[in-house]
Amino acid sequence: MCGICCVVSLSVQHTAEDFFKKDLLCNLSRRGPNRSQQLTRTVSDLSYQCLFSGHVLHLRGSMTPQPVTDINNNVFLWNGEVFSGIHVEAVENDTQVIFHHLSSCSSESDILSLFSSVRGPWSFIYYLASTHSLWFGRDYFGRRSLLWQFNNELDKAFCLSSVSALSESDNQWQEVPASGIYKIDLKACAISKSLVLTLYPWKYRFKENEIEETFFNGLDQISKDLPACVSLRMNDSKLSLITPVVPLNRTVSENSVDSHCTNITNGIVTVEDLHGFLADEHKKKLVHHLIDVLSEAIKRRVLYLVRDTGQLSGKILSKPIRKAHVAVLFSGGIDSMLIAALADRHIPSEEPIDLLNVAFMIKEQNKQTKQKKQLELHSCEECFKKLDTTPVVNVSCFNVPDRITGRAGLKELETINPSRTWNFVEINVTLEELKRMRQQRISHLVYPLDTVLDDSIGCAVWFASRGEGFITNQGDLKPYTSSAKVVLTGIGADEQLAGYSRHRVCFKKYGLAGLNEELGMELGRISSRNLGRDDRIIGDHGKEARFPFLDEDVVSFLNSLPVSEKADLTLPRGIGEKLLLRLAAKELGLTASTVLPKRAMQFGSRIAKMENNNEKATDKCSRLQSVSVD
The missing domain is CATH 3.40.50.620 (HUPs)
Structure with missing residues (x-):
């Protein structure tokens, strides 16, 4: 398990470090006491900067400091466990395994397929340098915490973190809804000076190659809780993650209740x-x-x-x-x-x-x-x-x-x-x-x-x-x-x-x-x-x-x-x-x-x-x- 955090500044007046508070760093390090490190990605011509902070609790495989990077300047923060779905050897570290798979993804659908396959709790943050995009999300049940905080429109900054710190400003922390995976196009946001979140929702697969067609109806609820300076939209390709569990059986029979236990007296159970x-x-x-x-x-x-x-x-x-x-x-x-x-x-x-x-x-x-x-x-x-x-x-x-x-x-x-x-x-x-x-x-x-x-x-x-x-x-x-x-x-x-x-x-x-x-x-x-x-x-x-x-x-x-x-x-x-x-x-x-x-x-x-x-x-x-x- 880890404490993960990413601070993004879209403002030329402020760096990402300006928004990364000391008490937030302290709270993150308590989650990951075995290793902590940070790195920054600055894209000067687009006027955005990302600070990534990773804090590792070492539980499995070799010690893997976070954030992890590859030769393409991609950055990955992972707070999760792969229990099945993706093969991880007993001596391997799942952060390395997932990042290796991510580095091999050539499309959005590949990324969604990967996270649809993982069985276990997770939250993650992934910076894909080639498209200037930031991907993040939580597993289907939300077993790992991930919060977001959006600064006011003038500051043009936001933060993703496993845990919060008490804020002196009006910018409130909220839990990232476990409704799917989110993507932010940092290049587009830097140019338009507006923050747009794109959602790839969870959907059920009812039969082989047959995915639920019902429109995701939680978009309005998520948008309602966002500040005015942030908008949320469904992805244009109508791509989705496949839920890792089968739908709830809602069958009800008239004779469903058939008690085999008829000798309980006075409510005393043995x-x-x-x-x-x-x-x-x-x-x-x-x-x-x-x-x-x-x-x-x-x-x-x-x-x-x-x-x-x-x-x-x-x-x-x-x-x-x-x-x-x-x-x-x-x-x-x-x-x-x-x-x-x-x-x-x-x-x-x-x-x-x-x-x-x-x-x-x-x-x-x-x-x-x-x-x-x-x-x-x-x-x-x-x-x-x-x-x-x-x-x-x-x-x-x-x-x-x-x-x-x-x-x-x-x-x-x-x-x-x-x-x-x-x-x-x-x-x-x-x-x-x-x-x-x-x-x-x-x-x-x-x-x-x-x-x-x-x-x-x-x-x-x-x-x-x-x-x-x-x-x-x-x-x-x-x-x-x-x-x-x-x-x-x-x-x-x-x-x-x-x-x-x-x-x-x-x-x-x-x-x-x-x-x-x-x-x-x-x-x-x-x-x-x-x-x-x-x-x-x-x-x-x-x-x-x-x-x-x-x-x-x-x-x-x-x-x-x-x-x-x-x-x-x-x-x-x-x-x-x-x-x-x-x-x-x-x-x-x-x-x-x-x-x-x-x-x-x-x-x-x-x-x-x-x-x-x-x-x-x-x-x-x-x-x-x-x-x-x-």
């Missing part, structure tokens, strides 16, 4: 309730298909890393242990449990896996609120007792629901593979530290998103992925900092398998057809709602976020199924949502976690209750806004 589904051969076949594609997706994301075989030792731990290279954002819920269990198949057996579990200090409460929270925690503990999985419970101000389920999940994983070192990292955050780090680091990473939900999730993910906490070593809690550069996260599971409470509301109101529409919308907006933010947050620690549930093969498999095969919302919470995923977990030998109801990170970690209980998730977050203004 592991045994899953047996009936697995007795059905068709359902079992689907479950094993899901396990296979998800296992392969995780394999791609945990192998071929540059692995340091050293040990962590010294003052921190009383007993030296090997370094972990892979961590999981871990709540003990179904998504993170399944990721951890499948990662165990592919990570070398002698290598630890870090389970990052974050908790925010429970503030003092009045008597009524305190009783309510105690009942909730007690209910959470009772869930595991009934399933013969009693969690270790330490009564403390950090004993939040996700800590309880996380400890219980650890026990399940230790049962599945007792020889693996599972580092359960207890990350505890006080209100004072939350406020301090929000102001110092987190606010500009969440930006340009600005809601209460963005603040809560952004802060929780930042502290979790930092990995500073405690692990149990020889029976005692010892300070520990995760060394893992790869962080696996379960995002994408709820969006595809109807995991959120709003999906139940939608199903009750509009049935399966309405639920289908909701799930289609969820995946369509995941780039702007979640992924850019989470990439910026996790990348700030010099670590890379990886999203196995958004692997192209996983999404294509789930998209191919009718919604009734993925979830059954006629069943209670804890079984009906993400039903197919729960059955997969059961097949892998997981127990209590297979029937845990969905609990959002902001509630499970207790950050949502830490500062203002009266806020709505969609409200503008005053804490983020006040920091941005200061």
Whole structure:
């Protein structure tokens, strides 16, 4: 993973360096701590200048400083991973491989064909010197952040960057929409003194050589958010990228809901309730298909890393242990449990896996609120007792629901593979530290998103992925900092398998057809709602976020199924949502976690209750806004 940036000046009065601020350089270098360098391309007769800044997190193959160049003066910045689609040897660096392919492209359609073939997360910036054009974009899901900022009409400058910096001017940063790839003809812009973006959108291929003819209808929405000095148009040749996943199956049968689970009483769900589904051969076949594609997706994301075989030792731990290279954002819920269990198949057996579990200090409460929270925690503990999985419970101000389920999940994983070192990292955050780090680091990473939900999730993910906490070593809690550069996260599971409470509301109101529409919308907006933010947050620690549930093969498999095969919302919470995923977990030998109801990170970690209980998730977050203004 990398921090990439390009600043373009179309003004004779200003150089590109004039717009490249020191704090932006600092934020980029945190993403790529292993190597940083810059270069400038100046075209005097056309009065434009480009500054390229690359910051590398070394994960694969030989160290490749960015930006990379060739003999034709082309320049390439790459923040991505090629997991399939384009062949990359285990010892190769994918930046070099993609740039080699790009240098061989002889037309626009060749460039689009190349990026249509890549399977994996990416954002890129490519300067093609022969045509004075700048190409850039994000992958279909927007798993890598890329922002743009346009200066006012007099300055004639713009910037593309993985991450922003707080701006004193009125020029706002925005996420580059993951609607396709963009091109700017710098020669034409320099001559006309106007900035025009050309879009090459994503389109589905329904049959061999048959591409969707429907006109891309997002042009107006993208244009609406651009400043007046910038215009956006579709490319004249009507060229497009081919989406890397199959379209969503919107088939709805009258008899789609066919519950194999009729013995649930009083809404109490047990592991045994899953047996009936697995007795059905068709359902079992689907479950094993899901396990296979998800296992392969995780394999791609945990192998071929540059692995340091050293040990962590010294003052921190009383007993030296090997370094972990892979961590999981871990709540003990179904998504993170399944990721951890499948990662165990592919990570070398002698290598630890870090389970990052974050908790925010429970503030003092009045008597009524305190009783309510105690009942909730007690209910959470009772869930595991009934399933013969009693969690270790330490009564403390950090004993939040996700800590309880996380400890219980650890026990399940230790049962599945007792020889693996599972580092359960207890990350505890006080209100004072939350406020301090929000102001110092987190606010500009969440930006340009600005809601209460963005603040809560952004802060929780930042502290979790930092990995500073405690692990149990020889029976005692010892300070520990995760060394893992790869962080696996379960995002994408709820969006595809109807995991959120709003999906139940939608199903009750509009049935399966309405639920289908909701799930289609969820995946369509995941780039702007979640992924850019989470990439910026996790990348700030010099670590890379990886999203196995958004692997192209996983999404294509789930998209191919009718919604009734993925979830059954006629069943209670804890079984009906993400039903197919729960059955997969059961097949892998997981127990209590297979029937845990969905609990959002902001509630499970207790950050949502830490500062203002009266806020709505969609409200503008005053804490983020006040920091941005200061």
